[in-house]
Amino acid sequence: MGLANIEKLVIKYKNGTTSLEEESILRNYFTGESVAAHLQEYVPMFTYFTFIKKESFNKNVQLKIEKPRNKNRKFLTVAASIVLLLTSVFFIKKENDRYQAKKQFAQVTKGLKLLSIQLKKGEIAIANVYSNQNN
Amino acid sequence: MNESDFLKVISPFKDKVFRLAKRLLVSIEEAEDATQEVFFKLWKNKEKISDYKNIEAFAMTMTKNFCYDRLKSKQAGNLTLVHTNYKGKETPLEKSIEYKDAVNIVHSLIEQLPEMQKIIIQLRDVEQYEFEEICELVSMKPIAVRVALSRARKTVRNALTKQQNYGVS
Structure with missing residues (x-):
């Protein structure tokens, strides 16, 4: 392609009106060997465009990612529920112990009361016997 | 659509x-994260994929939007860095002169363009998209x-x- 044509295309290119085909003509020209001196500034541009297009995404696309943030939150919920469970077990046990102690205390009190009633009865009976003898 | 179909x-x-x-x-790290995120979102919505006329255009639009959001939240977090921003603006030419390589010079020149111009020059001069595709992608008139x-x-x-x-x- 003649220089005159290239110059025309360059003007169109600057105005943003070139087609993809025309741009590929320019790309070939400016990445080629002999570029006119007054168009040198386009060499780095087109060299850059071709160069940067070779850059690629080198990692594998992960489709089953769990964000570490979410993982942490999950772990925290599990930990929190375990703590809650343990504390409630602890309190239930404590409450139960208290209940048992109360029950035992009541039984003992009841027993002692009964004993004291019987003792009183005996005391009264003995007192009666004494007073009868004295009379 | 299974995983290997999707990857294809x-x-x-x-x-x-x-x-x-x-x-x-x-x-590079942020770009990798963004790529990963875009494809993960696309995979999660895979039932809808057959509805999209052009998955590529859809993915590119998602990428543009995702990066925009990233930049916005970054700017919001970096308001105190005005000083360094100012410095960066003052010496763009000096900075670019430091790069010997022509490729690096062009790279840094494009880096200084406004966001929308960056996107459009990337889509056209690097990826060689048709104008109609670019218009759709950035939702702008030709x-x-x-x-x-x-x-x-x-x-x-x-x-x-x-x-x-x-x-x-």
Whole structure:
């Protein structure tokens, strides 16, 4: 392609009106060997465009990612529920112990009361016997 | 659609997604994260994929939007860095002169373009998309796309001419 044509295309290119085909003509020209001196500034541009297009995404696309943030939150919920469970077990046990102690205390009190009633009865009976003898 | 089908569908354009993300987010790690995120979202919505006329265009639009959101939240978090931003703006030419390699010079010139121009020059001059595709992707009218592209090309070209005239690099 003649220089005159290239110059025309360059003007169109600057105005943003070139087609993809025309741009590929320019790309070939400016990445080629002999570029006119007054168009040198386009060499780095087109060299850059071709160069940067070779850059690629080198990692594998992960489709089953769990964000570490979410993982942490999950772990925290599990930990929190375990703590809650343990504390409630602890309190239930404590409450139960208290209940048992109360029950035992009541039984003992009841027993002692009964004993004291019987003792009183005996005391009264003995007192009666004494007073009868004295009379 | 199973996993390997999906991977086959995305393989022709996964590099394009990555390159667009890198164009906008600059750092390779962030671009990789963005690529991963876009394909993960696409995979989660795989039942709808057959509805999309053009998965590639859809993925590219998602990438653009995702990167925009990233940039927005970054800017919001970096408001205190005004000073360094200012410094960066003051010496773009000096900075680019430091790069000996022509490729690096052009790269840094494009890096200084406004976001939309970056996207459009990437889609057209690197990925060689048709104008209709670009219009759909950035939801802009053809004339606006051509104007943005023309501005981007002229900015890069003028900066390169200046450097050559001053005999630097």
